[in-house]
Amino acid sequence: MPAPNEITPAQLLRLIGTPDAPVTVDVCIDPDFAEDPYLIPGSFRHSHDDMESLKQRLAGRSCIVVCQRGLKLSQGLAARLRADGISAEYLSGGMYGWRDLPEAPRIPFDALPPLQDGARLWVTRHRPKIDRIACPWLIRRFVDTDARFLFVAPDQVLAVAEKFDATPFDIEDVHWSHRGETCTFDTMLTEFNLQTQALERLATVVRGADTNRHDLTPEAAGLLAISVGLSRQYRDDLAQLEAGMVLYDALYRWARDGGGETHDWPAGRAQ
Structure with a gap:
């Protein structure tokens, strides 16, 4: 028992x-x-x-x-x-x-960045849209629940990373960034060994939206539309991140449990 x-x-x-x-x-x-x-x-x-x-x-x-x-x-x-x-x-x-x-x-x-005061500190460009919300969601839900994120001007990301011992991501020429035709979310799945079926499905949506490849999956266009809307709705990047956490929580549950579900009206109409 x-x-x-x-x-x-x-x-x-x-x-x-x-x-x-x-x-x-x-x-x-x-x-x-x-x-x-x-x-x-x-x-x-x-x-x-x-x-x-x-x-x-x-x-x-x-x-x-x-x-x-x-x-x-x-x-x-x-x-x-x-x-x-x-x-x-x-x-x-x-x-x-x-x-x-x-x-x-x-x-x-060994894939984990070093701790700063009991948590990991990450830094990226301000005014996030897709990858820069998807990656923090992945980190907080699967890597470090207490991770903190800094959003700064694009030309200051590396300087802030150096001064505050933060890990830069989703900018050019750093470890945690795009690789070939994949995006930073893909890189994190690979480096953190998180290639589950649900996360791979979600990654295809993120990649399609972030790299303007809506042919990869129809959900990519929807994610782009919602992400642009969130960026227009929130002036505060951290407030936008908190709203985006709810969005990606829902997308993850779709990718894990609901990918085969469809919707029509009226309910039960013969096909």
Whole structure:
């Protein structure tokens, strides 16, 4: 019988990428992690014996604790957090269980930019449209829930990146940018090893809208129209990003669960 504070890898996989996903805390000890240096999407590393700083970082959010096998470290830490009033579960089977789930993506730790005060700082051009909203959505939902984004004048992106130790993206001649006929969203899927069926489907829409290739998929023209509308509606880039998060949450659920659904009127009309 499953424990009341246990979650399976399959259950966690359904939550990742959604706005309701809990924070995932990786407490694998260093030797175990060195043998297999990958993270569950959206998770962060933390020592199991540093309770106070973990509670500060969680800031009251519910979490899932993961160790190598889902035994003493994750079960014990989840129990301690629950004793302190924090909603916490542990992943059954731990990282071994996640690794054995064929469709479960794993992010190479070496692909992650360095942390700045507990989160990752990214910088790009102001007045975003498509890639510069899609990429922050991907990062916050699958890579770093606490990531922060700076929007600055195009000619200042590299200087700001240098001065503030931020990672530049979606500008020319940087690592996180377009490659050939693909866009920055594609690059991030590749580098973060996030090529799931749903994200690849979403990437085709983003690429078509961002590179004016509406022939790739009919949804690309719709994404362009909505993205232009959002950019006209919001003067504040960060406010636009928050609105765009809702848009891409919906697009992700379409790509994951609703791609085959159609709509007509009147309902049930014979074809």
